[in-house]
Amino acid sequence: MQKEVDVVVIGGGPAGLASAKGAGSKNTQVLILERGEELGGILQQCIHPGFGLLYFKEELTGPEYAQKWIEEIENMKNIEVWTKTMVLEVYPDKRVLAVNEKGLWEIKAKAVIFAMGCRERTQGNLTIPGTRPAGIFTAGTAQRLVNIEGYLPGEKILILGSGDIGLIMARRLKWEGAEVTGVVEKLPYPGGLTRNLVQCLEDYNIPLYLNHTVVEIKGEKRVEGVYVAPLDEKGDPILSEKKFFPCDTLLLSVGLIPENELSEMAEIPLDKRTGGPFVDQFLMTEKEGFFACGNVLLVNDLVDYVSSQGLLAGENAGRFINREISREKRIPVNINGNLRLVVPQYISYPLILPEITFYFRVLNPHEKSILYLKDVGKTLKIWKYPIVRPAEMLVVKIKSLLLENAENINFSLEEER
Structure with missing residues (x-):
């Protein structure tokens, strides 16, 4: 059986739910494919509180957090949900092969969002x-x-x-x-x-x-x-x-491992440092029209970060379909000092988003550290931290105008002397 849709979201956890909302807000037809019996992913078994403090500004349990997102997409008529649906293969031309109770499906999409999450070692x-x-x-x-x-x-x-x-x-x-x-x-x-x-x-x-x-x-x-x-x-x-x-x-x-077997099937390059695809500030992978968010992109500390990435990936999938995104030039994001990884790994031009969010993990714990953003020897911005730990991500947001004329984007985390 065949089906055509604008955006296919693979995974119905927090990243998939948020990306579906983001894509749906851009007047696209969205299809969520979830292998479980219900939406929400791992959140359904996380009955402890501590979720939603950043995004919803209130403390929620995992099921409560998932339910808030489920209710938001239920009110959007352009989002369709298939549960108990296993994705078997993703092709480089954005065809998705999936199977469920109704049979074997070939789904043709204009954009694909990877939101499969991660698995335990x-x-x-x-x-x-x-x-x-x-x-x-x-x-x-x-x-x-x-x-x-x-x-x-x-x-x-x-x-x-x-x-x-x-x-x-x-x-x-x-x-x-x-x-x-x-x-x-x-x-x-x-x-x-x-x-x-x-x-x-x-x-x-x-x-x-x-x-x-x-x-x-x-x-x-x-x-x-x-x-x-x-x-x-x-x-x-x-x-x-x-x-x-x-x-x-x-x-x-x-430890956790991003679930990127489907990404590899689509011939999308992966970053060994994060375990997920290389992406730019749109969270678009090296293959145009494919996006990644949440724990399939990098293992996150907080579900609030996962949802923010999902929303951004979904909105940008909609922009891609509407031909609002182009890649006239790309500059790699370099890291030095006590930094282990960064997402996004590239910045694509022209810059159409008002701000860019960067996610980092550090190599070793240190007190009194300074994060520098530099371009060809000149310092563009600094952030100071009383303490940094490998278990806790550093998240910074900058205005896109700061990188408008950048030639060499470099972040370095150094001990304050």
Whole structure:
């Protein structure tokens, strides 16, 4: 079966919902393809508060935040939603192959927005010696078991990795009566937001072991315990100092990977630093007419950033269809100093947006840092930060006029001296 539409949005989570609204506001016909049974994505299992503080200026739970966006697109007659629809392939000519209960579909679009989100790293991504017993879960899987299915994954639990989902699940499992013996992190600093460290670990006296990792899993049918060892300066475990932690469950909170298999099918280049596509300030990829937003673009801290990116990508997809966007010239965005990644990676000219938002992650934690924006040796703007952490993104907005005559766009994060 065939269908033609202006904009196809792949993914019905926060990024997809916002991009559908953005594209729909530009008088385009939008089709959302969501593989789940309902819209909202991962938000439906995130029952804790803390969402929407930036975008809606109020504190919401995940389902409440999702519902606000669902209600907004429900009122737009030019947005169609297909749930329980799996996208099988995306072609470079903007054809999308998808399957659902009605059959196999070939959908022809004028623009495609990638909003597939990200997935968790699993035990298969790690090199932990030992047996492969039951009782090993990703933190997100445990979150779904507890919050949606109503099951407790274990009674005595150790968490490997200090990502935000792991920290939140430490508190959640404690509430449900489980014993959380600790959170183990290989880096010398935590991987989650400061508010989650305080509210989820410190408030519940759950220990955090920095510069440590799990070196062996014990158990046959079920996890019986794990060995945890400190790391030396090179990051290698000091096995002579390993300690045994009895537990029946090991949760993995060891990072997220943007879901870009469909992007690769469409022959879109990916940035190894972000795991997502290279984009310009329109969030358009290197292949014209393809846009990316949310965690498929880069792993975000806050859902508010995801929604802002989705709205921008959707609006610009509409502008692209209406031929308001051109790429007469492109300049790469360079980074130096304590910066690990930047989005967007390019600036396209002419500049038709009033302002440009840049997202950064840092390499190492530092106090009193200065972010410089320079062009051929001259400083255009500076920002000062009392502290920067790898777990917390830096987000800056600048007026497009500042880059109107730029020749070499360079951001550098340096320690204040």
